[in-house]
Amino acid sequence: MIPAQQDDDATDDDLTVLEARIEATGRRLDRALAEAFPDLSRARLQALLALGAVTVDGEPVTTASAKARAGLYAVTVPALISATPLPQAIPLTVLYEDEDLIVIDKAAGMAAHPAPGTPDGTLVNALLAHCGDSLSGIGGVARPGIVHRLDKDTSGVMVAAKSDRAHAGLSALFATHDIERTYIALTRGAPNPAKGRIESRLGRSNTDRKKMAVLRTGGREAITDYVVQAVYGTPAKPGASPMAARIACTLHTGRTHQIRVHMASKGAPILGDATYGSGSPAVPVRAAIAEAGLTRQALHAAVLGFVHPITRAAMRFETPLPQDMTALEALLADL
Template identity: 40%
Template sequence: MAEYLEEEDHSEENDELYEHHRIVVDKGQALLRVDKFLMDRLPNVTRNKLQEAIRSESIQINGKPAKVSYKVKPQDVITIVLPEAPRETDILPEDIPLVIPYEDDDLLLVNKQPGMVVHPAYNNWTGTLVNALVYHLQNLPTTRNGAGRPGLVHRIDKDTSGLLVIAKTEYSMAFLAKQFFDHSIERTYYAMVWGVPANDTGTIVGHIGRSVKDRKVMTVYPAGDYGKHAVTHYKVLRRFKYVSLVQCNLETGRTHQIRAHMKYMGHPLFSDATYGGDRIIYGAPNGTYKSFVENAFKLMPRQALHAKSLGFIHPVTKEFMQHDSELPDDFKALLDKWALYEDQ
């Protein structure tokens, strides 16, 4: 028997959709090729997926990239990063328009619009990004004849807009998933937050875990006794009277990381109902200012968060790719509204 240490991270915001396994080979194990050895120990994994994971260096043995021909030996330590196996088997393709700023034979980028759920789940079985992708990519093998989750290696919340990278082959899925696991993907977000941070730049470090009072809410635990290590770098791009436009760069990818970290700083995202940003936090809550903010909430009836850019190494060319996106219309309108208010 092999000993297992398996870690999984199934979050909603910035979800790294991978499985992480660590297997210590038993002392009595006979020599066996690594893909055959793992076939019997990992659920829902095909030989092809394992071989592609080996090619992308997502499987390591004793700290070194494995080779397809390698035969496992007693006491070998095998670590594996794989795209998470699909959990749904009946995802209907839907002809939903997508904004695709880049596409090639191996991957594509989607600029997700606010309000679109990424993956089908309870109360959201249709109209999701995955339903649209299954339609767009229905002739590709990664869609498993229209079922499963085509190429999704990360995701963002329903009410967060911006860029997502989608893999179109098993090899690309494995290669991109490892970059997310290694935190080597460059991700830049724009956020409108309440208040004006004291410093123009800074780094927020604090473990993030689910609140003991409400599991839908993430809480920062600065002492690190609970939750997962999380690091967010921020830069103030523009200061208004009571709010600020902030650039956030993720070093890790935890559930609601930016939203939880900015609230922890005392600057929750504008219009973020989950984290208290849907009320007036800075400025007197009365008179014409109150009416102004209420109208601003109507312009941006969601958290003011946009996945602005993505940078990663292409799985085939091995070149670094950097893609940027424009802010959506509601975010632009919100900025314009605060700029006019400041000029009054």
């Protein structure tokens, strides 16, 4: 069995949402959906149901054998990736490497693996060139060696498996959350209180299936500890939030876009986040973003710690902020 991929701060691009209304009830749900969506096979629909990619009137449905009820059904279909990735000689910042695994400092703008809209130029392409045939194949044709993911525009520390035994061991560590993961985020405003834990359910938004959201029911448990390390910009009123802040976020789960959604839910979205950064930063902050040349969310996976799955040695890697976030933080400090 292939170990489950860990979500971390992954993104899912080029999703297609199909909609159809089902009036008749009483039939098995998968059969009714197959008639309503003739371009999707019944087996494909069963798989999408199991993934929570089907809703009726905005409510997720997951049981293929359940009776269909009348309503508007939406099916979120990720595009299929059929091409086998090819090795590409892309420079990598390697922090550690042995015969079983490799740790790299991923640059912003590099996707973890091929996906719709990003067929190459990914970490997988680079690893195939760097590691050759030693890269673990457990992750499948499109994702060899990948045991967790960072969003394309999130920089920072990632580990990949070079051997199947390391892949299985690392996947187990991520599945049980026996991994130290700390991210640094630059945010609009600051969360209140300045230190705390966010516990919620995260899942696909009922209003925009390409986004994640905090849900009252359904979804998956998501836990983030955060601490405000610095604030920038004098608040306009006493007790008001500062213009920006530097936040350290420690993950206890690894859900899609977890930190980005959690910070937004605390009223402190990550600067530069076009998906979850509702509202506009103060004018001086916008000017600082432009001057720093930040064109992505200001989020960096700074720390990754784990027990080596083969040698059992304690491993811990920490990397500084990349140039765009360093420049932005320096400019924010002068506000």
